[in-house]
Amino acid sequence: MTESPKSLVERRSIDVVPDAERHGRAFSQFTLWLGANLQITAVVTGALAVVFGGDVVWSVVGLALGNVVGGAVMALHSAQGPKLGLPQMIQSRAQFGVRGAVVPLLLVILMYVGFFASGSVLAGQATAELTHTGDTTGIVLFAAVTAVTAAVGYRVIHVLGRIASVVCALAFVYLGIRLLDRVDLSALLADARFDLPVFLLAVSLSASWQLAFGPYVADYSRYLPRTTSARATFWWTLSGSALGSQWSMTFGVLVAASAGGVFLDDQVAYVVELGGTGLVASLLYFVIALGKLTINVLNTYGGFMSMVTSIGGFRTQKEISPRGRAAYIGLIMVVGTTVALLGKDSFLTSFKDFLLFLLTFFTPWSAINLVDYYLISKERYDIPALFDPHGRYGAWRWDALTVYGVGLLAQLPFLVTHFYTGPLVDPLGGADVSWIVGLVVPALLYWLLARRAPATGGLAQDGMGG
Template identity: 75%
Template sequence: MAQTVVERRSIDVVPDEERHGTAFSQFTLWLGANLQITTVVTGALAVVLGGDVVWSLIGLLAGNLLGGAVMALHSAQGPRLGLPQMISSRAQFGVRGAVVPLVLVVVMYIGFFASGSVLAGQAVGKLTHLGPVPGILLFALVTAVVAAVGYRVVHALGRVASVVCALSFLYLGGRLLGRIDLGDVVAHQHHFSLPMFLLAMSLSASWQLAFGPYVADYSRYLPRTTSARATFGWTLGGTVLGAQWSMAFGVLVAATAGPAFLDDQVGYVVGLGGAGLVASCLYFVVALGKLTVNVLNTYGGFMSIVTGVSGFRGQRALSQRGRAAYIAAVMVAGTAVALAGRNSFLDSFADFLLFLLTFFTPWSAINLVDYYLISKERYDLPALSDPDGRYGGWRLGALAVYGIALAAQFPFLSTSFYTGPLVDPLGGADISWIVGLVVPAVLYYVVGTRRRATAPALPETSAAPVMSGASEGPAGSRHDERGPAAPAPLTPRGE
């Protein structure tokens, strides 16, 4: 069927005739999403907070690889299920119980929207000569418009940003290396500290894990036959390359610039490139990079709110007006936070990242254990919209595991506003994210295996991963033992 630029779907299953693209699209999207100023700041924090150059780079790479692998495993679910990421949480937490992690996800999106708008607002304000506050407002408006158009323009933006930002970072990297003696910087900042190494790992791992709740939103339109290995590999390659590249640049900038970078992150980075027309181009590049990732945050926030609401109101199609209203709500909330906190951005951003990690590592562990080890990549799609179906309204076992995992992390958590009692005995190292991966993975495997042993079996099929015998779900998706037919389009009822 003919495809339109403006996306029609929200949280319903993408039928086979609307699937398109290749797994390589995930590489360009996530490369572009990571080659941007906030990723630079994240890398710089590893040095600003006390780390050295060499071990910060190694710690950031380790965190990017570990967190990126978890994130890419979520991405591989998209073509298989044809669903947004957080819908699959209903298989673990229940149709209504999934609202618990969803609330935290929405807070994350608003926080990242705000932090991105602060930096992008500086760039837009300089570029337009309007100042930072009008810059933030203009940037937020453009973000909302692009998010409202949807999936196709998001990927197109990622392709453009991946090329433009990669060329810009090559240029800026060359300019930076021309100003410093790299050998001298490395020689004078080469001492290993376990707490600082783990901090660097935590910063980059949290950066990657924060993509987990929405990464499948951008792979769900890929054809069902797309290789899971290809989706995983291209996603991992794009996100690790982009993030490590940006973070390494941030480490070197922080190690050499000191207060000049801390006082004006965007201004310092642009100043590396020169003045006049070059500076204007670089301000545009900063705004473009932030636009790419902020659109992801806005789009993901919209999808998460709709997922949470539909768990209680029932699955229904969104009118274009309803879609715009949800996106506007995310934009307004994120912009308000950006305007309120723009003068203390760097001080609060590290704590925001690390605190988010506390909530999303258990969710990732539970989701991945259930999908890959317990459900074997097969879900009953209609039941994901039916609180009286296979997955129920509230799954107390999964919610209990999630709560236990959160509690288990707090003794090991180290932030400016809370430090757990086991941090000092470990030399100040924060290992809460490791606990947040291992504890829920083990507990949920036990709970999920027992639950599956007593649940009705899904019919066997070689044609498709998810089905429920002969049934029709609330979204109009018909299934039989030959595999799921393409879901019938929802009839808009308005919002």
Template identity: 80%
Template sequence: MAGVVERRSIDVVPDSERYGTAFSQFTLWLGANLQITAVVTGALAVVFGSGAFWAVIGLLLGNLLGGAVMALHSAQGPRLGLPQMISSRAQFGVRGAAVPLALVIVMYIGFFASGSVLAGQAVGELTHLGDTPGIVLFALVTAVAAAIGYRVIHALGRVAGLVCAVTFVYLGARLLQRAELSELLADRAFSLPLFLLAISLAASWQLAFGPYVADYSRYLPRSTSARATFWWTLSGSALGSQWSMTFGALAAAAAGPAFTGHEVNYIVGLGGAGVMASFLYFVIALGKLTINVLNTYGGFMSMVTGISGFRGQRLLGPRARAAYIAGIMVAGTAVALIGKDSFLTSFKDFLLFLLTAFTPWSAINLVDYYLIAKERYDLPALSDPNGRYGAWRWKALSVYAVGLAAQLPFLATHFYTGPLVDPLGGADISWLVGLAVPALLYWLLARDDDTAPEHTILTAERTPEPRPQTQDTA
């Protein structure tokens, strides 16, 4: 067991502990996306008024666009050997990175809660204990798996990917026995706002992986091709999510009002009763376990990253690790129990909120890593508030604030609608603004920064004292 339980947290993974191939990203992200919450996300496009035909096309565009951004983050993992949000210190400062990290932690708790609602229904049916005990039991299993760490997460992805793929083929066939595909796709009426909603739902789904995707590629050997990491990550995530979301859109079109509020029972009902129903409840719980473990593990990494920026601690003992994970589990479970009766509306708004919060961060991180630093970071300095990157970097923090504010006029949610939404016919294009404005602004402000080293500086133990700061020609 000692070789299975992970010892690393936010410290650099040394080359001697690296292993695996880029294909592992395909199996992990395929398994993480073949699950019930992705089904519900796809169904939302239809529930809120779109026909299945245009919903599926919009979801595909969103998954490809958002997935490409997410996969660019994944490619940073083998190069740096660090969790994703640590690299944000190069843009925001060692302590300034706590600002986007606060929103990231909210994201993890929210996704933990939403996943627990749906998986809790499945566990409750499977064990005959009911929804609330099912949510609590599922949360406990999630916490244990997250505490074990990286190896069990990838193992879960492989198993869930295979089991859920076979199950979704079966459920798809059962759905098409109830309704003709041509009938489900017959409604070709086009609505730009609804089409953009479908794109936004899928894009937000993919972009929300950005703050932790490199956490699961950082153990790959440093020699792993960035291109291979990018394509295997994009392929697994886009295929798994589009498969699930297409099924959800078609199921919502076939079921009509019977789907809303009874998502798990409707899907299980497609498969039959008795032993098959029990198996389907198990598959739903298994699929959600994979992604909820990712969210819990990512939340743990983000909390450690935020706090260590002020405390300077990088290494954690087993008790501290368990305490962080338990905190996320308790908070997520509480939110799940409070919000389980208004799940669909709350989840749609939560997804769009995430999109608003993380597109500016993603734009800043990618522009800095690929265009300004040219993939060269001083890794020891990422833990030193008095070092190369400083404690607070106001350029990035200011651009992040501008990126958040720039989206508000274009944002359409249940609790807030921006003034420019109606002139655009009700379309929500906030995520496009949230990517473009911060990316351009940060590049203009930071392109002459000379904080990037001449080459990637690995660990203090493996390198001499950092060279004096040099002028970067990028």
């Protein structure tokens, strides 16, 4: 199945993008991830650092540290795209086996459907205001636009990112000026008080935010020409994602420090009221919907890729018809919209906490994938074997799955959520450092085991192709 270099509608899914269809520049990663992060949920994430007891200065510093560290891990995944020409999660077959990769994949699908739902609630409120309808209609309309955009695919997603990066940046400049008119910035900056557990919480909030992009970030760099510099892809991805999220989160910190519960009670209404009334209010509702559309399309597209990868591992499927593509995306839309409608009044607060808990499952995956790709396989995979359960990577890689399981368990003593707190949290003053443990422990274990495995089997793969 071929695709014209000028075609708007994408035809490829988990199959390799041939050189003839590669296009674009690494700078496209900057605009996409800047636009995806200049949005209201990132603002709320930044506000939580203050809500949980942080001051303005150390909350901003902690969030910046987490965005850089987590963003660097995420950007290392992005750099894999141009080299391999494959979506992100298909690469997991090299570590976990062609069918074993379904273990992290199922959790990825669950998380991104959940993010679709939670994002649709906020965006649905903005859409309802724009269309003068109710929240339910707004959520459904927003979900439909998301699904159509994701179905068209890669090119329109990057166009959307470029538009959102400009429109949302201008809106945030305007909102920032309006906010600074309301707050006594010098007083907020003077009230700096370092508290290690609260500081580490801010780091964890932003690091987790960045790590959530890991399972699909290469989906949006895989069409770049094979000659694209890995360094350029890394830095443009990191700078766009870290700058966009830090900008939004810093705004959230200042909002929470000055408005507190007024903002958290109704985030959309507060932001719009901050900007003004009439035409300005309508424009801000549009900006909120646009920002959420950008990230929700990424979640839908990534969820679609993960579903195809999961099912394809058992059917040795490489390509998918436009009708099949629409069916997968439609399923994500229906499930995500149903969850959004059921939880739009009260459920989503606890559901978001559950989604953050799911991030626990992706730090070990990220560690294993990066160690294997950069240190063990040296950026080379036997691509045909990724689609053959009887090939060199096998159907199930129990050694890697065991390391993954150990990585999960290692995080539990350090984890902090509303429904579970690990036994080592109190000795650390209440700080959540589980994501650090989830990166370090499986990375070290996988590297040690891979170094001992024979070059033709086990964990060590010195694959060809890419």
